[in-house]
Structures are given as C-alpha cells and as structure tokens.
Amino acid sequence: MPDTIIGQPIDRIDGKAKVTGAARYSGDRRAEHPAFGVIVTSTIGRGTITKIDIKAAEQAPGVVLVMSHENAPAQAPFKQEGEDRHARPKPQLAEARIHYHGEPVALVVADTFEQATAAARLVEVSYQAEAGLYELREGRRLAYPPSKMPNGKADSKVGDLERGLAEGAARIDATYTTPYQSHNPMEPPASLAFWSGDQLTIYCSAQLVDSAQKSIAATLNIPADNVELVSEFVGGGFGGKLSIYGDAILAALAARQLKRPVKVTLTRQQMFSVTTHRASTIQRVRLAASRDGTLTAIAHEVVSQSARMDEYVETAAVSTRAMYAAPNRLTTHRVVPLDLPVADSMRAPGDAVGQLALEQAMDELAYKLDIDPVELRIRNEPTQDPEKGVPFSTRALVACLQTGAEKFGWEQRPRVPGTLKDGQWLVGLGMAAAIRVNLRRPAAAKVRMDEDRRVTVEMDMTDIGTGSYTIFAQVAAETLDLPIESVTVKLGHSSYPDTPGSGGSFGAASCCSAVQQACLELRKKVDAGRGPGNVQAEATSEPGDAFKKFSQHSYGAHFAEVAIDSTTGEVRLRRMLGVFDAGRILNPKTARSQLIGGMIWGVSSALHEQAVVDPRYGSFVNHDLAGYHVPVHADIPAVEAIMLAGFDDKSNPLGSKGVGELGICGAGAAVANAVYNACGVRVRDYPFTPDKILSSILRPNVAQRR
Numbered sequence: 001m002p003d004t005i006i007g008q009p010i011d012r013i014d015g016k017a018k019v020t021g022a023a024r025y026s027g028d029r030r031a032e033h034p035a036f037g038v039i040v041t042s043t044i045g046r047g048t049i050t051k052i053d054i055k056a057a058e059q060a061p062g063v064v065l066v067m068s069h070e071n072a073p074a075q076a077p078f079k080q081e082g083e084d085r086h087a088r089p090k091p092q093l094a095e096a097r098i099h100y101h102g103e104p105v106a107l108v109v110a111d112t113f114e115q116a117t118a119a120a121r122l123v124e125v126s127y128q129a130e131a132g133l134y135e136l137r138e139g140r141r142l143a144y145p146p147s148k149m150p151n152g153k154a155d156s157k158v159g160d161l162e163r164g165l166a167e168g169a170a171r172i173d174a175t176y177t178t179p180y181q182s183h184n185p186m187e188p189p190a191s192l193a194f195w196s197g198d199q200l201t202i203y204c205s206a207q208l209v210d211s212a213q214k215s216i217a218a219t220l221n222i223p224a225d226n227v228e229l230v231s232e233f234v235g236g237g238f239g240g241k242l243s244i245y246g247d248a249i250l251a252a253l254a255a256r257q258l259k260r261p262v263k264v265t266l267t268r269q270q271m272f273s274v275t276t277h278r279a280s281t282i283q284r285v286r287l288a289a290s291r292d293g294t295l296t297a298i299a300h301e302v303v304s305q306s307a308r309m310d311e312y313v314e315t316a317a318v319s320t321r322a323m324y325a326a327p328n329r330l331t332t333h334r335v336v337p338l339d340l341p342v343a344d345s346m347r348a349p350g351d352a353v354g355q356l357a358l359e360q361a362m363d364e365l366a367y368k369l370d371i372d373p374v375e376l377r378i379r380n381e382p383t384q385d386p387e388k389g390v391p392f393s394t395r396a397l398v399a400c401l402q403t404g405a406e407k408f409g410w411e412q413r414p415r416v417p418g419t420l421k422d423g424q425w426l427v428g429l430g431m432a433a434a435i436r437v438n439l440r441r442p443a444a445a446k447v448r449m450d451e452d453r454r455v456t457v458e459m460d461m462t463d464i465g466t467g468s469y470t471i472f473a474q475v476a477a478e479t480l481d482l483p484i485e486s487v488t489v490k491l492g493h494s495s496y497p498d499t500p501g502s503g504g505s506f507g508a509a510s511c512c513s514a515v516q517q518a519c520l521e522l523r524k525k526v527d528a529g530r531g532p533g534n535v536q537a538e539a540t541s542e543p544g545d546a547f548k549k550f551s552q553h554s555y556g557a558h559f560a561e562v563a564i565d566s567t568t569g570e571v572r573l574r575r576m577l578g579v580f581d582a583g584r585i586l587n588p589k590t591a592r593s594q595l596i597g598g599m600i601w602g603v604s605s606a607l608h609e610q611a612v613v614d615p616r617y618g619s620f621v622n623h624d625l626a627g628y629h630v631p632v633h634a635d636i637p638a639v640e641a642i643m644l645a646g647f648d649d650k651s652n653p654l655g656s657k658g659v660g661e662l663g664i665c666g667a668g669a670a671v672a673n674a675v676y677n678a679c680g681v682r683v684r685d686y687p688f689t690p691d692k693i694l695s696s697i698l699r700p701n702v703a704q705r706r
C-alpha cells in the first residue's frame with residue numbers, strides 16, 4: 001500500500017463492472033412484465049397541433065396506451081423561475097402549442113419496443129404552423145440582457161473602455177462565431193419506471209440525482225420522498241443530463257396509468273432536440289495594448305441563442321473578467337429568443353466558447369505587436385482578480401505557460417505564418433491559455449464499518465465516467481487507514497445523503513470533502529472503542545466564505561501543431577500538449593482522462609463539430625452521428641496532459657480544484673491559432689471545416705471578410 005492513496009493513479013474501481021457488462025445503465029434495467037414507450041416528436045418548429053389522430057396507433061399490435069396532449073394526466077405547469085432549473089416541473093404533452101422542432105407530441109406504449117416503434121409511425125398529427133425565428137443573426141434585433149446569470153452579472157465595466165482603446169498602440173476588433181453543439185453522450189437518456197402504491201421507483205440516467213428526483217416529483221405533484229431515483233451508472237453526461245427529459249416523465253406517467261413497468265429511451269436523433277444543446281454565439285472582442293504588449297483595454301461582448309420558451313445565457317465573457325490585467329474593461333451578455341430547443345450547460349458552459357474567441361484575439365494581438373503569444377500572456381498576468389479586486393486562491397498560469405512552451409518545443413514555431421511546409425502540408429504551431437471557474441457546493445456522505453473492517457460509503461452523487469467512484473474510495477481508504485479494497489462506494493440513489501451531483505466540475509471538491517469529513521467522524525467513533533462492527537457516521541461538508549474572499553479558478557496552457565493539406569483544406573492535428581494547474585490531483589489517471597477528453601473536444605470545436613439549423617423549419621438537420629462530426633481515433637494523434645503539483649487550501653480540505661471542464665477551455669483556440677500559423681489567414685467562424693480553410697488559402701480576401 002502506498003503511503004498515500006490519494007494522488008495515486010489507481011485504476012477505476014468500477015472498471016471491471018463496466019467492461020464485463022455487469023454495470024447496469026438505465027436502459028439495461030429489467031422489470032417484471034414491462035411495456036415500452038416510444039416518443040413521437042413534432043415536425044414543425046412553431047405553431048399549434050390542430051388535430052392528433054391516434055386511432056390507427058391504438059389498434060396496432062401490442063399497443064396498450066397512446067398518450068397525447070388530449071389525454072395526458074394533469075401535471076404541474078412549466079415555469080421559468082426557480083432557484084434550481086434542473087429541479088423544476090417538466091410537464092410533457094401538456095399543451096397543443098409547439099415550441100420547437102422535435103418536441104414530444106405523443107407517447108406510444110406497447111408490449112415490445114418494436115411494436116411501439118412501429119405504432120409510433122401511425123400517429124397522425126396536423127399542425128397550424130407559424131413562421132418561426134430560427135437564425136441567431138436574424139434574431140439579433142430581439143437580443144436582451146438575460147434576467148439571471150449563474151455567475152456574476154450580465155455586464156461588467158471597469159475604467160473607461162474608449163480611452164483604453166484609444167491609448168493602445170495596437171488594437172484588435174474581431175468577431176468570432178461558434179456553432180450549436182449537441183452533448184450526445186454515448187448512453188442515450190433512458191428511464192424505467194414502476195409504481196408500488198403511491199411510491200415511484202425510476203431508473204434514470206441523471207447527473208444530478210437530487211434535482212432529478214425533485215423535478216419528477218414536482219411535475220407529478222407528489223412528495224419528493226415518494227420518488228426513489230436510481231442512477232448508478234451514467235454513460236456520459238457533459239451537461240446533457242443535468243436535467244431530466246420526456247423519457248423520465250412519460251415513463252412515470254405511463255407506468256402509473258398502466259400499473260406496469262414502462263421503459264422509455266430516447267433515440268439518437270431525438271437526443272438532438274428532446275435534450276438540450278450548447279447555444280451558438282456571436283462574440284466581439286476588442287483589445288488594445290501598448291508597444292510592449294501591456295493591455296490597456298479588454299472588451300468581450302457576447303450574443304447567444306436562447307429558446308423562446310426558456311431563457312438560457314451562454315456566459316462566454318465571464319472568465320474574461322478574471323483572465324488578464326487591463327485598467328479598462330467591458331463584458332456584456334445578450335440573449336436572443338429563438339424557436340429552437342432549449343439551450344443549457346455543456347462542458348465548461350460559457351468558458352469553453354468564450355475562450356475560443358478571447359484566446360484567438362490574444363493571438364491576433366501578439367502577431368500585430370510581434371510579441372511571442374506566450375510572452376504576451378505572461379506580460380498581462382494580473383496580481384489579483386482584475387474585476388473583483390480580491391486575491392487569487394492559487395494561480396499557476398505562468399508556470400503552465402512556461403512549462404508547456406519548454407516541453408512542446410515552442411521556440412521552433414515559425415515566426416512568419418505560412419512559411420513552414422512539409423510536402424503538400426502547411427505546418428503551424430499555436431497556443432492558448434485556459435481558465436475555468438472553481439466551484440464547490442454543500443455535500444453529505446454516510447460511511448459504515450462492519451465487523452471485518454469493510455467500509456461502505458453512500459451518497460447520491462453520480463459517476464458520469466469521470467472516476468467519482470474511485471476517488472471517493474481513495475479518500476475513504478486513506479482517511480481510515482485501510483487498503484482501498486476494503487472500501488465499497490455506493491452512489492446514485494436518491495435515498496442516500498444529498499450531494500450536488502456531477503456538474504460544473506464541483507463534484508470532486510464537494511463530495512470528497514464530505515467523504516473525508518464522514519470518515520474522520522467514523523474514525524473518532526472507532527477510536528473511542530465503539531467498533532468495528534456497524535459503526536456509522538454521516539457528515540455534511542460546506543464551502544465557507546473562501547469563495548467570496550478569493551478568486552478561484554483552475555488554469556492551463558495548450559500547445560498544438562497542425563498540418564493543413566494545401567489541396568483539400570483538411571486540417572490535421574499532429575500533436576497537442578496541455579499543462580494544467582488544478583491544485584492537488586486526487587488521481588492522475590482519472591484526471592488525465594478528463595483533461596485529454598476535454599482537449600479532444602476542443603479539437604472537435606475547432607475543426608469538426610456543429611449542429612446545423614435548417615433555417616426553414618428550425619430543425620437540427622445533421623441530427624445523427626453520421627452528419628454530426630466528432631473526432632475519431634484517426635483524427636487524434638499524440639495528446640498529452642501534464643498536471644503541475646499544487647494544493648489549493650481555499651478550495652477544499654483536500655486541496656483539489658475542478659478538472660472535468662478545464663481541458664476543453666482554450667483547447668480549440670490553440671488549434672485555431674496553429675491554423676493561422678500554418679496558413680497565415682484568420683478564420684473566425686468555428687469550426688474550421690475544409691470549405692472555410694480552402695477559401696482562406698485560395699481566396700484569402702473572402703475568408704478575411706468573415
């Protein structure tokens with residue numbers, strides 16, 4: 001046994017269960033005499049259902065129930081307000097009104113999945129369609145300040161922006177656009193519901209068990225205690241399972257009505273509209289700096305899509321407030337209500353797309369001033385949070401930049417873009433910095449020790465592929481001075497102690513603190529001679545005022561080498577390095593997996609990924625994994641992540657900072673900047689698909705007007 005178990009690259013303790021199929025995802029769950037529900041979705045983007053004919057579907061083989069807005073049971077009304085938007089009522093089939101293309105309009109339940117799928121095609125829906133507003137640029141005239149921001153205010157202003165811009169010897173004024181993205185984790189949302197009297201049990205793929213339980217209970221107008229929600233294994237979340245969707249509510253409603261278990265699974269295509277997505281953005285960044293690179297002004301103004309039915313703001317300029325020193329600053333957020341599905345958080349909400357803009361603008365400024373992009377960032381390192389005026393908890397950004405530059409061989413970068421050739425390939429190097437807010441929430445854990453000194457940890461936390469099971473076992477083993485094999489971790493049941501769940505990169509900080517606290521209390525009891533033998537302790541751990549007194553973030557620096565095929569415009573990543581400051585690393589193996597996963601998504605954001613809206617109907621046209629491109633193995637060569645040693649005692653007792661969303665921040669901008677270094681033309685419209693690159697290389701004037 002190593003001296004410390006925390007900090008060791010321990011294999012996932014749930015790994016064997018996952019690779020042998022013993023781990024049961026919601027869609028894998030079985031029940032006695034189940035029925036299967038299939039959702040029918042709208043084929044218009046805005047309007048009203050005038051008629052819904054379910055007769056043929058009802059008479060189809062095996063069908064036991066067809067539900068529409070005409071016969072759906074009463075549910076609580078949807079409301080936009082509420083502290084926790086993931087715990088709100090999510091009524092389904094509640095009205096004839098259509099808010100977006102692909103909205104559920106009916107549920108067909110049959111004895112088998114195949115029968116339900118066949119009968120779902122027989123539901124005939126007639127609509128009164130209305131002209132919808134589907135395009136961000138077109139809807140921009142309706143932009144308004146968001147009514148609520150999750151982190152800070154919509155706008156921030158320091159000093160005098162116009163004066164700061166005028167004072168600069170060099171200026172950048174550039175507009176960047178980022179597309180819609182779909183979370184589409186490997187596991188689709190799936191729910192299996194059954195009732196025992198007025199008690200609902202539901203297996204459901206949820207990141208936030210407590211919010212999901214409350215959301216279902218609120219929708220059905222029943223006490224939360226009457227809902228037992230189980231989410232033991234989650235096949236990826238990325239923010240797409242922060243809320244629950246029609247599969248959960250409709251399975252619960254149908255199971256109650258049929259007095260029989262009902263399973264509902266979203267199809268891959270339905271995942272593009274029935275769940276949420278990352279909003280597209282238009283971001284204007286203005287920078288000004290003196291000859292030596294000292295920033296005199298930073299402005300970052302964001303316009304993003306919001307659904308007309310439910311507001312969501314993509315907080316893309318929030319991290320800009322903490323990133324670089326400058327006396328004159330402005331950030332703004334505006335949302336545009338469109339008739340599209342509801343937008344919500346996706347891995348590093350705000351920060352991921354915000355840094356695609358800011359970090360490319362910094363690169364543009366570096367070239368304009370002829371200052372090394374790494375050096376430009378170091379010269380603008382702030383001594384304290386530039387807008388909040390409080391100290392940073394820990395901030396090793398400069399160390400990330402310097403370590404990365406050295407390890408990557410940054411000095412080999414061609415100083416003049418478009419000059420390094422390798423046969424038909426144009427080769428370039430680019431870099432970008434990364435910042436991600438560090439969060440923590442109250443969390444509780446229960447631990448029990450039996451007579452054999454075996455320990456069981458229970459909490460309603462989830463493991464969405466991140467490694468939560470493993471790091472909780474590490475913390476419990478080390479705190480109780482036991483080998484890790486003595487620890488069993490049980491997660492994902494709503495009856496276990498409340499945690500904030502998996503989201504916002506706050507899981508490890510929040511929940512490990514609770515596990516440690518509960519284990520310390522258990523230890524006291526054992527040391528007092530009360531065990532072993534069914535001794536147990538439960539504890540809650542809460543963040544103190546250190547989150548007000550200190551500006552808390554994790555940091556990174558990305559370096560990328562790309563090669564552009566000068567004939568086809570294809571961009572290939574050749575190698576990539578990220579160096580990160582995430583405080584103390586609890587498990588370098590699972591943390592590395594999170595970081596390189598994020599980096600790969602950054603590559604995807606720069607080069608591959610976009611959900612395309614059909615401007616006529618408001619549908620995501622490429623709504624499958626054939627048309628919606630994500631990188632495959634052949635797209636991703638050597639990607640490495642280095643984690644700097646650190647300990648942030650302002651974050652939590654374990655010293656860790658959030659790691660899950662850090663890797664994607666800035667990563668795509670490093671690739672974008674490498675593309676510029678390779679071909680000498682700026683593309684500001686993500687992703688850089690071959691058509692855009694081709695027009696850049698062959699007809700540079702066209703691309704530069706973008």
Ligand code: MOS
Binds near residue numbers: 207502504
């Ligand atoms: Mo994260 S986008 O808060 O799951």
